[in-house]
Amino acid sequence: MKSAVIVFPGSNCDRDMQVALARITGTPPVMVWHRETDLPRVDLIAVPGGFSYGDYLRSGAMAAHSPAMTEVRKRAAAGVAVLGVCNGFQILTEAGLLPGVLMRNASLRFICRDVYLRVEDSRAPFTTRYRTGQVIRIPIAHADGNFFADAETLKRIEGEGQVAFRYCDPNGEVTAAANPNGSLGNIAGIRNRAGNVLGMMPHPERLADQLLSGIDGRAMFEGLSEALG
Amino acid sequence: MTAAAPAITPDVVKAHGLSAEEYARVLEIMGREPNITELGIFSVMWSEHCSYKSSRKWLRRLPTTAPWVICGPGENAGVIDIGDGLACVFKMESHNHPSFIEPYQGAATGVGGILRDVFTMGARPIANLNALHFGAPDHPKTRHLVGGVVAGIGGYGNCVGVPTVAGSCDFDPGYNGNILVNAMTVGIARADRIFYAAASGIGNPVVYAGSKTGRDGIHGATMASAEFDDTAEARRPTVQVGDPFTEKLLIEACLELMAEDAIIAIQDMGAAGLTSSSFEMAGKGGVGVEIDLDRVPVREDGMTPYEIMLSESQERMLMVLKPGREDIARRIFEKWELDFAVIGRLTDTGRMVLKARGAVAADLPIAPLSEAAPVYDRPTTPTPRPAVLDAAAVPAPASVMGALETLLSSPDFCSRRWIWDQYDHMVMTDTVERPGGDAAVVRIHGTGRGLAVTTDCNPHYCGAHPKTGGAQAVAESWRNLTAVGARPLAITDNMNFGNPERPEIMGQFADCIEGIREACLALDFPVVSGNVSFYNETNGKGILPTPTIGAIGLIDDLSRRTSVPFKAAGEDIVLIGATMGHLGCSAYLRELHGRRDGAPPPVDLAAERANGDFVRGEIVSGAVTACHDLSDGGLLVAAAEMAMASGLGATLTPPPGAPALHAFAFGEDQGRYLVTTADGPALVSRAEKAGIPATVLGRTGGAELTLKGAGTISVVQLKAAFEGWLPAYMGDGVA
Amino acid sequence: MRARVHVTLKRGVLDPQGKAIGNALKSLGFSGVGDVRQGKYIELEIDETDATRARARVGEMCEKLLANTVIEDYQIDLDQ
Amino acid sequence: MRARVHVTLKRGVLDPQGKAIGNALKSLGFSGVGDVRQGKYIELEIDETDATRARARVGEMCEKLLANTVIEDYQIDLDQ
Ligand SMILES: Nc1ncnc2c1ncn2[C@@H]1O[C@H](COP(=O)(O)OP(=O)(O)O)[C@@H](O)[C@H]1O
């Protein structure tokens, strides 16, 4: 599988994503500076976490307008897999590639900790290596992860099975107490309708290494590698 | 100068914090009356903050060398060799006064400043730490300060993408009017690619990069050197706003430029901005410098030379480039959307000449200004010796387990999760041991080795007996590194004290330094960088003496380390080190009896070293499954922390000859560790052979913590007490 | 001329910041505080003298960047 | 009555957000954009009918919570 990681001013999980992709898929990703308009031909485009443009104004708002994102939009429309993690998820919503928005956490605080996620299905390309209903442990680290969509949009997202992950307790129960940031429906990650674009607030690349107290994130990259060749 | 330049009256001199004698020396050096810009420059260069005029004499006593020290104190940060051609670059710095005035921005810019000290030397920052001391929880300002400082540290560190992995935090009424915010950054560089500040090469371009210069923080350095009084509010506009986004770009741009062969010297603009950075570079290189102030990128119109030279705008760098490398540098900084300007050149005059609008705005000799900087040998009065408390004279609690629960739910001992949850402690995906252990462990990227990092200081010990307190702070940091299996290498210190013009304060300072010195020598643990913050005093009342120690250790093989949680049921728990039941200055005395008296526990540096070396050997050999050092709170608190971290209980039995139960449980004797192992008696016999006191105390297992003779408490109940206090205190919503 | 832009959350969109401010005011002892909403206020200088054209340009900025029209409304005022 | 509060950074205080917005507008192709400053806009309902008292109460809220007077100014407008 060939992949690319888009780097914006203020991205700070770009190297983490690079390391995870290189180690797990066996091929180092191409790092693409946000000003570039010529994206390499790849099977997966990753939009990494961080604070693009300082998260000033709104998280992801300024990055969504960068030249590289115009290309990402085209590729996504052509069916290329796009993964947005954390700030990447925020950028994808701001760019209109995913519905909804990520608002300030209900606590108003930045939160960095492991959370449990219930995998809502095991569709290709992102979650093939997970089981539907499986509970995984993945870290979050964000101040703006409170997923919101208007009632109609939310109905559509739920109705079309676009929810990929929900915050849950260790037993897989989706409860208010297990919701770290106030997200509607405990939504932690969603897909687009076609299923080739996925955004999620938790960081799978952070628990993909045996030395780092968990490897539940690894299966996402293994699954991608398998699904995308 | 503009026509409106103020006359240099005695009041103006005084407002610049210069004494009459100091001003006489200014006149002598200048050979004429200085203009206002020149006076401003003298004022910041000779401030306590920049000149270390009260502390220099004492700092010289600190041991600063070892075969692995590449660069000791005197540069932006200390540098040590960590093998494989790599160096670790680290330093700690205070931002106490600004954080008290504006907690969010004060703490945030503190983090920004220390990050710059480290990446200026060519290192990529890989970890941040912080040491915080707040006033009493019931003081009306405390909650707001805690909320703001923690959010500010997180806000800055999270945005730049450097994990904040460890720190310390406590509460005491002594900090009601002067909180302490000490921030530390650890970076990694190639050992053969360290960048220094000394300028050289007459004619070489002097380059400015980063953010534009505004009117922020003018006189911040003198503010940090002035005691607070109730007019502190009037000094408010001296607080700066941090821009972590720009800092992130600056890190990337500087590291990118450093990979080119372009930089001769580089210096961040910290306190006293362009003034101290340019003086430092020229002074260290023994050259002169000419700067055209009209070329300095400014944020506002009409800034005077005085304002430009004294501005403390953040996120700025000054560099001397190799001739002809300006274009490469410009391209890199422009790619990262940062300001870049060639503002001057080096000269052979030994003078600093500043030009503005075609005229000379200031002309000062560099060496005399630095060399003639005042140095004071301030009088010292020793701290009265506290009486040693007899443990038998300290009342026992109604229930030892109840006392444990009280301690664990107290402000100083409860979980700090609420704090580190707000810090991104995982970005860079090398955080092997997250916050909450004895030391955090950060992998050296791309290797199987790691750095262990910690900050420590017990201000109660330092207040009661500064020399013991200073030694203990070093010993505790050494012990915390040892407890994770690391080889302690070096420290940075952040000396936070009251007004040095008072002999009692100077006495505390001198004695703390003496204690640090002895511990560093005994433990082969040199000081490679540091910072002094004096005048932490409000209305004549100083803080507890607080020499914060930040320490670095190396783990050669990350698969051979330990951590705090019990790993399995049925393992033996072994206590290493001698237990006398010392309760003077203890947490038990403070939290349960409201008393702060007695002498701190003695620090036996030879025992400290022997015990630690033994424990580390056992960890590296694989015999130890969990390890926790014993510090304030004593044995039972440490055992409870091991239990809570794992959810697994334990049963402990005091050995024959142990002191009274409460003294055994809560005594704070130094140089001790609790370890778990499959075969306790074997470990004890190895210890005996090495002459190390060791006893099997009990076994892991069950869901309760039991101390024979004292009772039983469930780990779940302990954990509720432990995790509850801080979130409840901080409440929800807006901090 | 100077444009002053208010970006506010649409009615019906939950406003965590506003809610938290409301709670904090209550806990500070301010009673009788009803709904609190927080928005953004942006001031910008533009080199445009014609009000109609200025409004159109700033409107475009809002649509493209300053507001997320999924959840936010904006309002533009111009000072000469 | 409804109070509308503007909280803005004091003149001379660095406004990283405003600066970043200004740069973003430029790179989106909006030319002729000068200084950009970002502030907060807060609307709140208070059960007070007297304007003087309302202003005093909201002023106190600003001092205590809504504004950080070290670096920010605030302005209060009241709607009946
Ligand atoms: N307490 C101390 N112990 C050892 N070295 C110190 C101490 N205080 C300051 N130093 C050293 O003095 C030098 C100047 O310190 P400082 O002005 O704080 O650095 P910077 O200009 O980089 O902020 C640094 O090299 C620092 O490490």
Ligand SMILES: [Mg+2]
């Ligand atoms: Mg410890």
